[in-house]
Amino acid sequence: MRYWLMKSEPDEVSFDDVLAAPGQTVAWFGVRNYQARNFMRDAMQIGDGILFYHSSCAVPGVAGIAEVASGPYPDATQFDSAGKYFDPKATQAQPRWISVDVQAKEKGRYLTLAEMRAMPVLEDMVLLQKGSRLSISPVTSGQWNAILEFVRTKD
DNA sequence: GCCAACGTTGGC
DNA sequence: GCCAACGTTGGC
Numbered sequence: 001m002r003y004w005l006m007k008s009e010p011d012e013v014s015f016d017d018v019l020a021a022p023g024q025t026v027a028w029f030g031v032r033n034y035q036a037r038n039f040m041r042d043a044m045q046i047g048d049g050i051l052f053y054h055s056s057c058a059v060p061g062v063a064g065i066a067e068v069a070s071g072p073y074p075d076a077t078q079f080d081s082a083g084k085y086f087d088p089k090a091t092q093a094q095p096r097w098i099s100v101d102v103q104a105k106e107k108g109r110y111l112t113l114a115e116m117r118a119m120p121v122l123e124d125m126v127l128l129q130k131g132s133r134l135s136i137s138p139v140t141s142g143q144w145n146a147i148l149e150f151v152r153t154k155d
Numbered sequence: 156g157c158c159a160a161c162g163t164t165g166g167c
Numbered sequence: 168g169c170c171a172a173c174g175t176t177g178g179c
Contacts, residue, residue, distance in 0.1 A: 131160045
C-alpha cells in the first residue's frame, strides 16, 4: 500500500468530474513523462491512495482523495492521431504510454498549495520541492495522514 | 503573460 | 556522449 499525488488540470478533468463519472472512476490519460509513467507501470498497486491535485488553475491544491482502481494498461489517447496526446512513435504492438483507472473516494476540505507550504510536516513532499514538475509523485504515510486529517476537518 | 526549471531533441 | 536549442510545466 503506497500513496501518490496526481496532478490534473481541473479545466480538463476535475475531482468533481471524477465524482460524476460512472462508478466515480476515470482513466488517467495523458501522462507523457517517463518517470511518472514508470510510477504507474512499476509501482502502483490497486488500492493505493491518491491525493487528487488541481494544477494550472486559480487556486492549486488537493481537491479530494481517490484510489488506484486498476492495473496499468495502454493509454488510448496515444493512438488518436487527431488528439493532442497522439504519439506517432507508439504502436498497438508497442505502446509507449499507459493509464490506470482512478476512483474518487472522498471529498472534504480543499487544501491549497499555500496551506501545504505552511505545514512543516509536508516540507519534504516531492510536490513542494523547488522546480518539481512531476505529474505523479510519491507521498509518505506521514504526509498522507496529515493531509487526510486536514481534508476531514470541518471549516 | 511572464519566466524559472526541467525534459527532450538532434547536430556534431 | 555532449550540450545548445527548444518545448513544456505550472505558480504567480
